[in-house]
Amino acid sequence: MATVTAPRRAAAPQIRQTQLFIDGQWVPAKSGKTFETINPATEEVIAQVAEGDAADVELAVRAARKAFDEGPWPRMDARERGRIMMRLCDLIEAEIDELAALESLDNGKPVSDARTGDIPLAIDALRYYAGWADKIHGQTIPVSGNYFCYTRREPVGVAGQIIPWNFPILMVAWKWGPALAAGCTIVMKPAEQTPLTALHMARLAQKAGVPDGVINVVPGFGPTAGAAIVKHPGIDKVAFTGSGETAQIIMRQAADQLKRLTFELGGKSPNIVFADADLAAAAAGAHVGIYLNQGQCCCAGSRLFVEDKIHGEFVERVVEQSKKRRVGDPFDPGTQQGPQVDRAQFDKIMGYIESGKAEGATCAAGGRRVGDRGFFIEPTVFTNVKDEMKIAREEIFGPVLSVLKFSDMEELIRRANATTFGLAAAVWTRDIARAHEVAKRLRAGTVWVNCYDVFDAAAPFGGFKQSGFGRELGERGLDSYLETKTVTVSLDPPGA
């Protein structure tokens, strides 16, 4: 049984902004509408937030367009852009406790996770890209004939950025970082479940000296505010993180205008443990791999492949650790797992747990709701899972692990790759040749060897197959915010 501490009302941080941020101003929605954002630990309303729709997106795009077409941001000394971004990072650092509390309140993640994980990673990403601002340059190209040919790297324009609720601040940083460094301007829609920290970040960006109109934040719902961003002809590029279903809608809607798109979508990532691995480390990796962020990670190691020779013993370790995981009040510093983000996610996950039981898998740990208030779910482990079961094929996005047994390498590679997703994977072994072979043969954008969930702002992240396209982070992450212009100059003397 997971240790449970009763959810209590969080020590609420001050909520400074609930309006839309457009052209450097805090404004209500044109319609006057607001929506509730909920504390998932208590199911209580935290705040009413202005609900943007197409009319507000129109204003935001106009502001972003003007800031891009006429404003200082893309034209200023690139080094100054970098300095402003660095200043933003200092301001985030100065308010890290307040931001962590706000993130935890809105999303439900343990405040200690936000304080030591999400926000430091967000600062890292912004600092990393601040460093890129004055290092974006083209090439000279030795073309045939009497020509001088060079390329320029120019900002793509106004970026529409639609982000999910699982890592609200971190997604803001991953999206703003490369866009700002490149000289783009931004219309962002945070997720309706977690709008508060993106608004707080907009306030800090303004304080750091980001000019009006460069960053606009319009909270609202997908089919209204989100779709308006996707369809607006004033938006040059859409960067989206979320579900494959929504990505398909966005791709269809963006087709008319051939908008540039980058997608970071879901996964069903294989986490592979060979018999020769350091089993204690692998078990700890399996635990973090599935349970980090309440299991609400696109790269969650939700298919745990265990070599048959060690299956029994290894599963015992995993089950034992799951039962010890501390679920409860996100504001308790000892808490490891908070609630799922909302009722819809809670219901979806409980549905998958039922389907696992109905399809004949063994529920070896967890499987139930925790308490009767807030969206808490026990860390859950299914054994005797077959590849065809729903819990082995579909993204659950919750604290539910499916354990699968394998006996040989060829079979393993085939099964690990037998998924429409391809975001991440991990392999645990002491055999270095085998580690590299598996890393090469897995069809996934990230492969971790003897570790899991190791992220770095300098290392690209993104999906193969239906886990998306384009990459975030690293130099590759900048590419999708830049156009390449080729300039060819005749060197023939005039009149020759």
Ligand code: NAI
């Ligand atoms: P979603 O993909 O519907 O929402 C993500 C963002 O897209 C939100 O800001 C939402 O308002 C916006 N959106 C929704 N419909 C839109 C539309 N028609 N046009 C433009 N924007 C739109 O994801 P949702 O419904 O929150 O979660 C459903 C499932 O998606 C989860 O259970 C999980 O499996 C997956 N998911 C994956 C994430 C990832 O990091 N890859 C993040 C969030 C969800």
Ligand code: MG
């Ligand atoms: Mg949705």
